[in-house]
Amino acid sequence: MGKTTVAWEIFERLGQRGLATGYVDIDQLGMCSPEPAGDTGRHRLKARALGAVAAGFRDAGTRCLVVPGVTDPGRGIEPVANAELTTCLLRADPAELTRRITARGGATDLAEALKYAESVDRAPGPRVDTTGLSVSEVADQVLARTGWPDPPEPVLRPLRPFTEPGEILLLCGPAAVGKSTVGWHVYQQVRQTGRNAAFVDLEQISFRRPEPGHELRVANLAAVWRTFRDAGAECLIAVGPPGPYPAGITVCCLHAGRDVLLDRLTRRARGETPAPGLAGDAVLGQPPEVVRQLADEAAAVRCVGDVHVDTDHRPPDAIAAEILRNTLYLRAGSRALP
Structure with a gap:
């Protein structure tokens, strides 16, 4: 759907405006074995890890955080600690999604991807149809439809020292x-x-x-x-x-x-x-x-x-x-x- 590309565009825009902004690839927060019981796709694990990382960004004075991620069509968006969560769903027509997956190559199962996209498309909340739009145009619509960001004033706190065993x-x-x-x-x-x-x-x-x-x-x-x-x-x-x-x-x-x-x-x-x-x-x-x-x-x-x-x-x-x-x-x- 272009989540990473659009999220990075928004991240850079906000940084250019002088707004202290962070960016996290949520996929990095789920590369852990074993897969927790009942957490297929590790969506809850990623949400817990994102909340823990959000605390560090917050304490460093970061006012908003941009995160591209995949949603669970059954459970929806998991709650995230230490953050006020705003979401926006990116979608595309099946023909456009087929074109993008084919152009990207790799081992993506096209039929499964289309089925998954259809199930996610029924989720409630703000959304932007990316079909036929440039990255800049999608970013414009995401910001307009969510009204994001409206960040609080930063409150600097000492970052937690590293004392983790293991x-x-x-x-x-x-x-x-x-x-x-x-x-x-x-x-x-x-x-x-x-x-x-x-x-x-x-x-x-x-x-x-x-x-x-x-x-x-x-x-x-x-x-x-x-x-x-x-x-x-x-x-x-x-x-x-x-x-x-x-x-x-x-x-x-x-x-x-x-x-x-x-x-x-x-x-x-x-x-x-x-x-x-x-x-x-x-x-x-x-x-x-x-x-x-x-x-x-x-x-x-x-x-x-x-x-x-x-x-x-x-x-x-x-x-x-x-x-x-x-x-x-x-x-x-x-x-x-x-």
């Missing part, structure tokens, strides 16, 4: 070093051992205009981990930018040479990425001269951590296996990797 592995490094791709492989390999694990990309739950301080990312990491741990996760694999992280988090720094980073950034600028559609990709669409500058900046990044791993010319599953041999499973004495 097993957290955080992968960090410069742009295009492979954090998200390798982190996802680490998460999948941990799950293959039979452990209940969770995954989160800190950037996707901490976007803010003006730019957030590192303290907000750490606070959101703590909030998500508390929620996932309460849901039964034994460990968390996170990916994020370099920075000081609290004691108790195992930090793995990924490295790559300048030529490798340039090649990866070039492919990412062209849209040749393993995870298309993520919000906030500042590399996508950039011209070659900007990409070269980004590669120089990425090569100069220095990361402080417990473990350092070279990613040059190596497949992500092999990098993930090396990381696990040297971090999570050495410390935990857990079951052997396959």
Whole structure:
């Protein structure tokens, strides 16, 4: 339906108006095993995690939060703590939705998607038909039909310090070093051992205009981990930018040479990425001269951590296996990797 694209457009608009605004990809708040009993689709888990993250944004002075997400056609919208929730349903005609799904490719079952869209379309509340409209036009209609935002004055509070026990592995490094791709492989390999694990990309739950301080990312990491741990996760694999992280988090720094980073950034600028559609990709669409500058900046990044791993010319599953041999499973004495 274009939820992510439209939500990002609204987020950027509000930031340009000088309104302290945050953005959260709610899908990042449901990557946790096991699936809670009676919570197919993890909609309630995502709502609890969103409420926990919303508290951090609020305490940092954020006045409104933009969240694209999928609704449960049976239960409707779940309540969210620490927020006054305004919703808007995006819809499209079946022919238009078919065209978009086909153009996007991937493993989406078209018949199931159309059936699901039809069931969601019966939900009450404000809605915008995106058929034939540009992203900007959809954003205009969303804001007009919801009357949002009407935010309260911010009240700054101290962010909660990170005091969370448990097993957290955080992968960090410069742009295009492979954090998200390798982190996802680490998460999948941990799950293959039979452990209940969770995954989160800190950037996707901490976007803010003006730019957030590192303290907000750490606070959101703590909030998500508390929620996932309460849901039964034994460990968390996170990916994020370099920075000081609290004691108790195992930090793995990924490295790559300048030529490798340039090649990866070039492919990412062209849209040749393993995870298309993520919000906030500042590399996508950039011209070659900007990409070269980004590669120089990425090569100069220095990361402080417990473990350092070279990613040059190596497949992500092999990098993930090396990381696990040297971090999570050495410390935990857990079951052997396959």
